[in-house]
Amino acid sequence: xxRQVALIxxxxxxxxxxxxxxxxxxxxxDDANPNFVEEVATLYFKDSARLISNIxxxxxxxxxxxNRLDNYMHQFKGSSTSIGASKVKTECTMFxxxxxxxxxxxxxxxxxxRRLHVGPSNTGTDx
Amino acid sequence: MGMAAAEWKFxxxxxxxxxxxxxxxxxxxxxxxxxxxxxxxxYKALEFLGLRQGIESNDTTALSLSPQEANLIITDYCMPGMxxxxxxxxxxxxxxxKNIPVVIMSSENVPARISRCLEEGxxxxxxxxxxxxxxxxxxxxxxxxxxxxxxxxxxxxxxDDENGTVAAxxxxxxxxxEMEIIKMLPLQSETEPKRVLLQVVQQEEQMLSNNKxxxxxxxxxxxxxxxxxxxxxxxx
Numbered sequence: 001x002x003r004q005v006a007l008i009x010x011x012x013x014x015x016x017x018x019x020x021x022x023x024x025x026x027x028x029x030d031d032a033n034p035n036f037v038e039e040v041a042t043l044y045f046k047d048s049a050r051l052i053s054n055i056x057x058x059x060x061x062x063x064x065x066x067n068r069l070d071n072y073m074h075q076f077k078g079s080s081t082s083i084g085a086s087k088v089k090t091e092c093t094m095f096x097x098x099x100x101x102x103x104x105x106x107x108x109x110x111x112x113x114r115r116l117h118v119g120p121s122n123t124g125t126d127x
Numbered sequence: 128m129g130m131a132a133a134e135w136k137f138x139x140x141x142x143x144x145x146x147x148x149x150x151x152x153x154x155x156x157x158x159x160x161x162x163x164x165x166x167x168x169x170y171k172a173l174e175f176l177g178l179r180q181g182i183e184s185n186d187t188t189a190l191s192l193s194p195q196e197a198n199l200i201i202t203d204y205c206m207p208g209m210x211x212x213x214x215x216x217x218x219x220x221x222x223x224x225k226n227i228p229v230v231i232m233s234s235e236n237v238p239a240r241i242s243r244c245l246e247e248g249x250x251x252x253x254x255x256x257x258x259x260x261x262x263x264x265x266x267x268x269x270x271x272x273x274x275x276x277x278x279x280x281x282x283x284x285x286x287d288d289e290n291g292t293v294a295a296x297x298x299x300x301x302x303x304x305e306m307e308i309i310k311m312l313p314l315q316s317e318t319e320p321k322r323v324l325l326q327v328v329q330q331e332e333q334m335l336s337n338n339k340x341x342x343x344x345x346x347x348x349x350x351x352x353x354x355x356x357x358x359x360x361x362x363x
């Protein structure tokens with residue numbers, strides 16, 4: 001059984017789902033804190049479920065609030081990075097790029113020549 | 128007070144709106160032998176420290192929690208409402224709290240952001256995900272506070288065995304900075320403990336500000352190779 005778990009875990013690394021950050025988490029586990037990884041993972045799944053639900057609601061609304069979407073993605077990317085969920089992190093990055101492009105196109109359509117003022121700073125993550 | 132406290136621990140207040148990151152930083156700090164308190168916003172951090180709505184609370188009849196002490200504050204930069212930078216500024220504006228070292232964490236490597244924080248008085252800037260190796264940079268601060276506490280206790284209780292408490296330093300000393308401090312200790316004259324401590328502390332601060340300048344020039348405060356966080360899946 002343990003060998004099966006080990007094999008599954010290894011394949012997650014091999015396929016790029018997990019990166020070295022996950023190993024860092026494992027190294028924080030010890031006899032005094034034997035369930036640390038499980039606890040973090042549980043928190044991550046709970047948090048991710050909440051974020052994904054928020055994102056879905058935001059997308060359903062039709063008129064996309066890119067700032068809000070970008071904000072959710074920023075949070076999702078952050079927690080994914082902390083746990084070592086490498087592929088999720090990559091997807092979040094791509095999604096955020098789409099948000100920025102989406103934002104620019106939206107401005108482009110409505111504001112014409114002023115589109116030059118549009119940039120990553122409009123997404124509100126740089127304070 | 129009696130003999131040196133058996134379990135004095137360096138107390139860190141960690142501020143982060145992310146559930147996962149709070150859990151992580153708490154474990155990292157515990158692993159570095161710190162006592163940890165976590166809060167999820169700058170407002171709660173200020174409240175914990177005794178500041179209410181930006182006003183210093185010296186009123187003992189106030190209903191807020193009595194101010195708690197923290198030896199270091201580590202905070203995330205991007206937080207809703209009050210950012211880590213806003214919190215840093217508020218702390219530096221407070222006469223009671225401005226001497227507490229502050230460390231900023233961020234998932235984004237923005238040199239302008241880093242220099243702004245360091246200029247505002249942050250001691251260090253950690254890129255997320257924070258790792259155990261990063262926390263080693265806090266060791267000088269921990270040593271300094273520990274020595275200060277030990278020395279203050281000695282001064283307050285002169286009947287104690289003075290030589291004994293000074294020698295009670297953690298055996299696992301690898302850092303050259305810590306070596307410097309330990310070398311200074313045996314030279315302390317019993318008639319002027321405060322002056323020598325001041326020299327030690329000044330040397331420490333000089334070393335720390337040198338490190339700070341160095342990390343500003345480098346743009347980063349980590350010295351290990353970091354994978355790019357944008358776009359490319361990390362090769363495993």
